[in-house]
Amino acid sequence: MSPASKNSAASSDKQREVYLVDVEEEVRRRAYELYERRGKEDGHDLEDWLQAESEFAQTKTKTAAV
Numbered sequence: 001m002s003p004a005s006k007n008s009a010a011s012s013d014k015q016r017e018v019y020l021v022d023v024e025e026e027v028r029r030r031a032y033e034l035y036e037r038r039g040k041e042d043g044h045d046l047e048d049w050l051q052a053e054s055e056f057a058q059t060k061t062k063t064a065a066v
Helices: 004-035 043-064
Strands: none
Touching: 004 043
């Protein structure tokens, strides 16, 4: 692999990593909103996280379809 190819691959990996961190942060924020909406009742963290992920995925699917 040439140095240019290595740099390109490293840049692509870094972009993917930044995207994943951004996605996780969005999901985390939404899960916390769901927690707050429920009155900060404990015991639903997984449910909130999965709901937030689902909403994020639906949003991205709709955006990609447009």
